[in-house]
Amino acid sequence: MTLERPVGRSLVALDIDGTILTHGGDLKKPVREAISAVADAGHHIVIATGRSVVATMPVLEMLGITSGYAVCSNGAVSLRVEPKRKKGYKIIDKVTFDPKPALTLLRDELPTAYIAVEVLGKGFRVNQPFPEGELWGRQKVVPWEKLVSRPATRVTLRMPDTEPEDFMAHIERIGLHEVSYAVGWTAWLDINPEGVSKGSALELMRRRLGVEPSDTVAVGDQRNDLEMLRWAARGVAMGNAPDEVKAAADEVTGHVDDGALADVLSPLR
Numbered sequence: 001m002t003l004e005r006p007v008g009r010s011l012v013a014l015d016i017d018g019t020i021l022t023h024g025g026d027l028k029k030p031v032r033e034a035i036s037a038v039a040d041a042g043h044h045i046v047i048a049t050g051r052s053v054v055a056t057m058p059v060l061e062m063l064g065i066t067s068g069y070a071v072c073s074n075g076a077v078s079l080r081v082e083p084k085r086k087k088g089y090k091i092i093d094k095v096t097f098d099p100k101p102a103l104t105l106l107r108d109e110l111p112t113a114y115i116a117v118e119v120l121g122k123g124f125r126v127n128q129p130f131p132e133g134e135l136w137g138r139q140k141v142v143p144w145e146k147l148v149s150r151p152a153t154r155v156t157l158r159m160p161d162t163e164p165e166d167f168m169a170h171i172e173r174i175g176l177h178e179v180s181y182a183v184g185w186t187a188w189l190d191i192n193p194e195g196v197s198k199g200s201a202l203e204l205m206r207r208r209l210g211v212e213p214s215d216t217v218a219v220g221d222q223r224n225d226l227e228m229l230r231w232a233a234r235g236v237a238m239g240n241a242p243d244e245v246k247a248a249a250d251e252v253t254g255h256v257d258d259g260a261l262a263d264v265l266s267p268l269r
Helices: 029-040 053-063 100-109 164-174 198-209 223-231 243-248 261-268
Strands: 011-014 044-048 069-072 077-081 089-094 114-119 123-126 138-141 155-158 179-183 188-193 216-220 234-237
Touching (some): 029 261, 044 198, 053 077, 077 198, 100 114, 164 188, 216 261, 223 234
Parallel strands (some): 011 216, 044 069, 123 138, 216 234
Antiparallel strands (some): 114 123, 114 155, 179 188
16 A cells, blocks of 8 residues: 555544543643644644544634544544545545444334434434434434435434433343444444444554554543554543543543643644
8 A cells, every 4th residue: 555644653543522622512722732733743633533524524623634634433434634625525435334223123122212324424314303412414304214225334323311321231231233333421322334443444544644553642532432542552541531441541641621632642742
């Protein structure tokens, strides 16, 4: 594979929510400055998020990122930032799966759940409108047959009135096969193609960029970051992460509300 940039630079993979941004959506000034400084030093900043492409692009704009790469939809979609294009990016990789088997199983067990199937670059097909502010992009309510009729990069299931611990117990009891999935910090479930994760997409990105495995850094705060933290030579969990995420990391930093990501990035500036 042809290297796009010289070797010897680090690949720095950064989660968005709970890592770059607070859960209230705030971007701390020291965090923004630290990310810019690392990029200016010649390292590869790669945003790695569970967000859709539509929800990721505004964050890249907040950070002032006008070139480089992002991994979206928990690894199912990778893009290159290209400001001259109408949408500002080019999809360079995507992985899809048939959502029908998993969704049928989940619907039978959780009939009142909100379900969203990602439509790449546009929004979601949903069985009912999600609570305001939870999904970016257009939501189109469709019949069940249409909801499960096409291959998808990601499926989201949500139960707003259920406690996260109860929700996780439900999912574990149901058992999902031939897909990858991660339970969020609320009663939120993301389902992806089998074997796909932030870590798998970042490994492809590392090879594309010609970065040595020893020159990889990843920072995250949730269960969908587990594979990414284990993949990186230096995996850092935020202080606001669950204990199982902290246990998977090489080190733990401070809380997102304190802008702790800036401290993690300081040695790379």
